[in-house]
Amino acid sequence: MSKSVPFVLSALLMSSLLFGSGPASCAPPPPQKADIKRGAELFDKNTCSQCHLHGSNMIEPTKPLKGPGFAKKFPRDEQIAAIVRKGVPGTGMPSTGKDMLSDRELCDIIAYIRSLTPATAGAPANRKKATAKQLNSP
Numbered sequence: 001m002s003k004s005v006p007f008v009l010s011a012l013l014m015s016s017l018l019f020g021s022g023p024a025s026c027a028p029p030p031p032q033k034a035d036i037k038r039g040a041e042l043f044d045k046n047t048c049s050q051c052h053l054h055g056s057n058m059i060e061p062t063k064p065l066k067g068p069g070f071a072k073k074f075p076r077d078e079q080i081a082a083i084v085r086k087g088v089p090g091t092g093m094p095s096t097g098k099d100m101l102s103d104r105e106l107c108d109i110i111a112y113i114r115s116l117t118p119a120t121a122g123a124p125a126n127r128k129k130a131t132a133k134q135l136n137s138p
């Protein structure tokens with residue numbers, strides 16, 4: 001048990017060196033399946049589902065939480081975190097503080113939201129082709 005403590009500490013140190021210690025970022029550790037599942041549960045529990053059932057937007061249908069448009073608009077997890085924390089004044093989107101949702105829980109929710117959009121959905125359709133062409137060009 002005590003043997004693993006230095007390892008854990010150095011792992012923590014390594015990740016803070018690698019990823020910096022700026023405002024809550026969901027990068028380390030990468031979202032696991034369990035986080036997505038927990039995120040889905042929290043998404044329901046924190047009433048997100050009332051307005052965003054399955055990642056839709058029932059109040060403002062042009063602003064769903066999935067699809068290429070969403071991926072393009074919110075390339076970084078911090079941007080989603082900020083909108084959840086601050087809300088969007090004047091719309092139905094409420095602010096959700098740490099008393100309601102911890103940073104860890106928010107990261108799980110973001111992992112769930114990210115899971116609704118396949119990784120390649122935001123990429124240009126010809127991306128693979130262009131790469132192959134570049135590789136084959138003399």
Ligand code: HEC
Pocket residue numbers: 043046047048049050051052057059060062063064065070073080083084088091092093094096109
């Ligand atoms: C009472 C309804 C309501 C609830 C509850 C709600 N939202 Fe929203 N949400 C909205 C509306 C309306 C918008 C669009 C705001 C605007 O017009 O920019 C929005 C926008 C968003 C956006 C930005 C989408 C975009 O394209 O700009 C995200 C991300 C989001 N909500 C996540 C969440 C999460 C996560 C929760 C739960 C913690 C949540 N929302 C709870 C109504 C809600």
